Amino acid sequence: MSDQNCFISYASEDLHIAQTLYRRLREFGLRPWMDKPPRPYHMEGLKPGELWEDRLRDVISSAKYFIPLFSKTSVQKTGYVQSEFRQALSRLAQIPAGNIFVIPVRIEECRIPSARIDGISFAQYQYYDCWHANFFDLTTYLADLEGKPATHGPRIKTDVYTAAEFLGALRPNVEIVVRNGFSLTGVDIPDNQYVFLREVFDGEEIVIQGIDNTSISGVGEPEISVSPRYATTLNFERSDGIAISGLSLGHRPDIGECLGAVLNFSDCTAIQVKDCRLFGCGTYGFELSGCNIVSIEDCDVFECSYGFFTCENVTALSLSSVEFYDSLCFDVVTAKNSSITFDGCTITNNRSRADHCKIFNTYRTNLQFSETAVDIGGFDGLGLSPGLKGVHVTRDGARWKIADETLFSSHQRKPIPSPRQREEKSDEVLIFVIDESYDRIDEYVNWDDYADEWAATDAASKIFLSRIKSEFDAEFDEANIGPGADLPAFVTVIASNVVPLIPWLMAVFFSGKPIVDNIEAWRTILSKVKPFFRRTVVLNRNGAAVLAMDAVFEDMGGMPKKVILHGYKPDYRYDDAQLVAPTEIEDPVPTLNLSMVKHVFHIEADGVSFVVAVDGSKAAVKRV
Template sequence: MSDDYCFISCASEDLHIAQTLYRRLRELGLHPWMDKPPRPYHMEGLKPGEIWEDRLRNTISSAKYFIPLFSKASVQKTGYVQSEFRQALSRLSQIPAGKIFVIPVRVEDCKIPSVRIDGISFAQYQYYDCWHGNFFDLTAYLAALEGKQVAHGPKQKIEVTTAAEFLDALRPNTEIVVRKGFSLTGVAVPENPHIYAREVFDGEEIVIHGIDNISISGVGEQEISVSPRYATTLIFERSNGILVSGLSLGHRPDIGECQGAVLSFSNCTAIQVRDCRLFGCGTYGFELLECDLVKIEDCSVFECSYGFFTSENVTALSLSRVAFYDSLCFDVVTAKNSIITFDGCSIENNRSRHDNCKIFNTYKADLKFIETAIDIGGFGGLGLSPDPKGVHVTRNGSRWEIPDKLFLMPHQRESLPSPPQREEQPDEVLIFIIDESYDRIDEHVNLGEYADEGAATDAASRVFLSRIKSEFDTDFDEVNIGPGADLPAFVTVISENVVPLIPWLIAVFFSGKPIVDNIDAWRAILSKIKPFFHRTVVLNRNGAAVLAMNAVFEDMGGIPKKVVLHGYKPDYRYDEAQLVAPTEIKDPIPTLNLGTVKHVFHIEADGVLFVVAVDGSKVIAKRA
């Protein structure tokens, strides 16, 4: 091991904070060390079979910097962390005057210990305050000590009153003050490397990515909204040190059913959302994926159409004094592989979409509650072990009068959540053609000939159905493939009576077994699907597999001798730069959800690995 590394010392309660610092230092090209580093660096710390006392003593004695993280837990705790502190103080007596070795860091308001060893204590040294995992000043200082250039400095304050000014101001190390509310819909995206527009079914959504150390605050609770039902209001990707405060965020103009959330964070660290109102009709108040150190405090979340929030692979999510109410929910909170604390929160006055919906739907999630009130009236239960500590459970039910528009949007054929749908069979390729008359009634019928818009809508749909039946010379069934926001479509089937090998190919492919015979039959199936592509189409898992295989064939310049599927997952959104190979083969999802699903495959062909994403007729493939 080189002697230019930074030893990070922390209490076990602060492990996730220390791991965040570890990642930041690695990103800057520095060499941190800790006993339990985060993945994928987990084998760089203490290794199985090592004598930990010897390893820690040797590592501290040869480290260039020692960074103790002080918190209320670490200053009071006995055990390993105190042993590390004592060893560092002992080494300080050997460090030449003026040379930097110890850099104390407070991760919360606490008193640094004044205990002395050889007349030296940590309290003698200037410390850094790094609240909520914001290590930008500290890492910039360490980088400067090592002669590395870091684009970090004091935040530039920019006041904005329009969406265009807001988008232009989205840059690292910036404090954006919103003095007047605006809509992000229909705004031209400027030449800014940190934002881009992503197409959704009924418009575009703005994605903010690669921004560090940014705050967005409102003066007088200004509102930022979007109007496309499929757009998320604010999306952050691969960003660190984010503060959103004093704002109202949601969908306009009316309450209804949307397919976009209010806030979305993926692969982000050190997130704070405080003093905000997150309102529907978004699916969830916020969505978190692969995030660390998230704090939501003093916020209200209401009028959502799916639930409170989703959290997947999130460490140290803390919700303090957050109220969720007046919403129509499936499972209220969906959490997977996440560590979450609820402190002084309330989940009350919400309605369940059906009897088996629960408050919590969790998988490998660690939930802690402190003085939190939850009403389960109308839901199928809490979804947790009986009588969790820190929760006051009631069964009062909702007193909220659900607005009609939350159930019925214009042109809907029936009230949600029971739209028509067709469940696929294991050996069928389903092709869904989106009903193009849905929002273009006057292109199909004369509105003046009908008593009301509903009658005109039904007539327009029948005209469109007649056209595609004639165009493709096949039968279609009416379905709905959009949960929440209605997405009517017409479905047709390609099965073994069209391509006899379909049942065998599909069964072997999704079993994960190698295919070495009749591989060219995939192109026979493709030839039956492609004629539909001049319409807007959605495919089920089997149909998407055909397009994925064809993408592999095109990349390899021909038909491979052997193909095997290593993984498949349905995903609600993806970015080409972030395609991740699934490691297991997931089951197909209900057709009701297909309207927003992208199919992701991990395929091996003649020893070459591919990740392929299929979104309707659009395919993105890359070698893994």
């Protein structure tokens, strides 16, 4: 298929679903075409200045496969999509019998058009049903047609009764039926490439990564729980086509004692959670980051200690018949750069944990409502513009009581953390600016203007955040870099769109391979990092590497021709023992531990070896 296309035809209202199919086809090594492909493929569609009618005609006439996405919208719509349908049917009349050209796909329940051109209609052809944008079967079929069969085996069904059986069964293309409840705390991880443990402050949490077309259903609503206070019950990362139903999921300590969410999805697509009970005492019922097409249906979410859910950079989150109740909340829903629909949902019987908390705290987020009831009693308003349609607002307030020592326990009076701690990726440099207002509240606000310590702390922190945003002309997110005792900070990022060589430099440097080209790019990155040193700053491994390299350049009096990393170790920052050159390249530390470490590098430059220790924005270098 090197010179052929899968043409994706869709209604503009279904753009995000079509873009999901595009990504999936690319992942399978196929070559799709659509007019508006997703990033980073956006320049492979219609280009500026092209005559779109001519271009579409040319692509359809040369395409090997034509994939129309049928929805209730596309089958009734007039305009471009119908023109594409007609062109495909005309081309189909010229295709020899037995050759596959059109592969109809229904993305929701609808009737495929029966209109005929040259005696041919789409309704004559067998179609695929790809609900919730799960294109696993379709892409597998196309890959097989092109001689690129998938490596997974046939879809299997397996019953599980224990935590060990559950973790062992997790893999792509499997249907898992949970027959009995269990706890995931303290379970030995089986030999499974899709499951691993991640350390949290008071234990470990399970992370499920890279599974596709996997369903997890319960019989009799079995309960899956965890008990570490900081652990999320189930984490899914970089997974597509995940369906969870008929389960009760949550934490087992008393309400108000957990700082982990119930469900977390990161960089996932085509997610469905249905007929489930998500209970705290965790922070949120669910957290979403970088996800596309998520459906939460017929679920109860209750006894959470921070709010209903958080989402960031999420396309097409749909909540239908979801009830959120009996919870302690800061802002109930926190959303950034997302699109969300509520249909037949209720948010009632919840208590605000502080002054100035709202139901919705949103930034660049599109919200749509239908037959949704929200009670704002005890909160500082809805948090949205007045006159919204489809939402009924009441002011009844919570009808349940919680002891004040639970509501205002010491570990909960701290400012609300980010929905999920930002961890440094290989293609970016994170800069953590310490919240200087944390122990200097009276320099920012008047204590008498606030009802309690938490409200004053929060107000001071917001003032500091506003100042650094203006000072550096940058966006910041909240972070916590202090284990045990909170050390709040704000994090911003220098990514490859600012310095394109960041991914390449970091990948080669931390692989231990020599760098002989583009060495001056380290100084370019430093020029972007250094302005932040006017404040108290903490860096993770990538940022520390930039300072370490600059310290080597300064010691040498110029730029070397060749550098290589022999070792890296995050060391205890208060250990004043003589620096020892590390011999292995270790992983970066979690964000939560950053305030406790200094970064130690063993770097060779033009045959000279250096040990460099980076602590905050300072670097100490010596030759060895």
